[in-house]
Amino acid sequence: MKRVDLLAAVALLASMTGNAWAQGFDALVLPPRFEDSARQGNVYRNVIEIQSASPSPTRFNIRTADWVLDANGDAVFDYKLAPDSCRPWVGLEATEALVEANGRKRLRFEVAVPADAPSGQCRFAIMVEGQPQTTEAGMSVAGRIGIIVYLTIGDGAARLAITDIRVESIEGRELPVVSVRNDGNAHGRLQGFVAGLDAEGRRWTLIPVSHPVLPGVTRQIPLEPIPDEDSGPAALAFPIQLRGQLDWGGQRIPVEGTANR
Numbered sequence: 001m002k003r004v005d006l007l008a009a010v011a012l013l014a015s016m017t018g019n020a021w022a023q024g025f026d027a028l029v030l031p032p033r034f035e036d037s038a039r040q041g042n043v044y045r046n047v048i049e050i051q052s053a054s055p056s057p058t059r060f061n062i063r064t065a066d067w068v069l070d071a072n073g074d075a076v077f078d079y080k081l082a083p084d085s086c087r088p089w090v091g092l093e094a095t096e097a098l099v100e101a102n103g104r105k106r107l108r109f110e111v112a113v114p115a116d117a118p119s120g121q122c123r124f125a126i127m128v129e130g131q132p133q134t135t136e137a138g139m140s141v142a143g144r145i146g147i148i149v150y151l152t153i154g155d156g157a158a159r160l161a162i163t164d165i166r167v168e169s170i171e172g173r174e175l176p177v178v179s180v181r182n183d184g185n186a187h188g189r190l191q192g193f194v195a196g197l198d199a200e201g202r203r204w205t206l207i208p209v210s211h212p213v214l215p216g217v218t219r220q221i222p223l224e225p226i227p228d229e230d231s232g233p234a235a236l237a238f239p240i241q242l243r244g245q246l247d248w249g250g251q252r253i254p255v256e257g258t259a260n261r
Contacts, residue, residue: 026053027060027099029128029145037152038122041115048147049106050128052099060097061129062107064090065146073211073219077125077146086122086151089113097128111151119154121186121215150187150212158188158248160213165257167238170222176206176240176259181218188213190221194244194255199237208246 028051038044052058066082067075081087093108111122125146164179176196182188190208197203206223213219223242225234239260246253 027051027058027128027130027143027145028053029147031147033147034149034151036150037156038111038113040113040117040119040154042113044111044113044151045108046110047106047108048126048128049104050097050099051104052102054099054101056101058099058101059131060099061127061131062092062095062097063127063129064092065125065127067123067125067146067148069212069214069217075125075146075148077127079127085124086111087124089117089122090124092126111149113151113153117153119185120152120156122149122151122153123187124149152186156186157184158182158186158213158215158251159184160188160190160248160251160253162253162255163218165242165255165259167259167261168220168222174236174238174261175222175224176236176242177220177222178208178255179218180213180221180253182213182215185215187215188248188251190246190253191248192244192246194223194242194246196223196225196236196240196242198240202237204234204236204240206242 030049034046036044050060064087065077065079066085066087067077070076089111091110091112097105097107099105109126125148127144127146129144159182161181161183162178163181166177167174168177180190189210189212194206196206204225206225209222209224211219211221225236227234239258241258243256246255
């Protein structure tokens with residue numbers, strides 16, 4: 001990366017939510033991500049909006065990046081062009097944006113999909129970076145936000161399958177987790193509801209956490225029980241029997257099995 005290495009180490013990075021209200025980077029970028037499609041030979045166009053909460057005008061740098069997910073499922077951005085990157089197809093309206101105090105700015109981008117592009121998915125990030133600031137310790141730091149774009153090309157599609165059901169500890173809570181394999185050539189996310197019957201005979205409705213499952217990857221997706229409004233966080237009694245159907249796009253993914261400790 002050409003910017004100061006501290007950018008990656010100390011920057012405020014809101015990669016998946018698209019917002020960062022914090023010291024030195026009072027901005028919100030919408031939407032938090034794009035999930036869309038385009039045909040070969042066509043130009044896809046869309047808009048991001050930067051909203052500033054700063055009491056003074058703020059200048060932002062705009063550029064694209066490639067990204068991968070690390071072992072924790074967090075996006076890791078790289079400005080170096082990846083071997084299979086689709087970023088050469090991407091055009092930005094501007095590489096800098098001046099947003100007035102407490103104002104907002106809309107910026108257009110486009111993706112010119114080549115006529116001979118294979119079906120699959122173009123994935124990249126639009127990076128919105130604050131200007132570097134010097135801390136009391138004399139370090140130069142800057143905040144940045146990564147807006148991730150998933151653009152499915154042609155007949156690209158996820159092919160999701162559940163390969164395992166287990167129980168794992170997630171942030172101090174035991175939850176049922178499904179292993180999801182993607183044999184397709186585009187990302188997917190589990191959506192929908194699953195019915196659960198736990199060891200104490202209580203019935204639950206569970207929803208999958210909306211983590212992306214990239215092509216060629218198997219990822220663990222927790223199922224969160226919907227709690228009663230007055231009972232607070234739900235405590236499941238294991239084992240729990242799960243049955244239902246999740247979906248992504250036009251695909252239906254059956255869920256049936258028991259989650260055991």
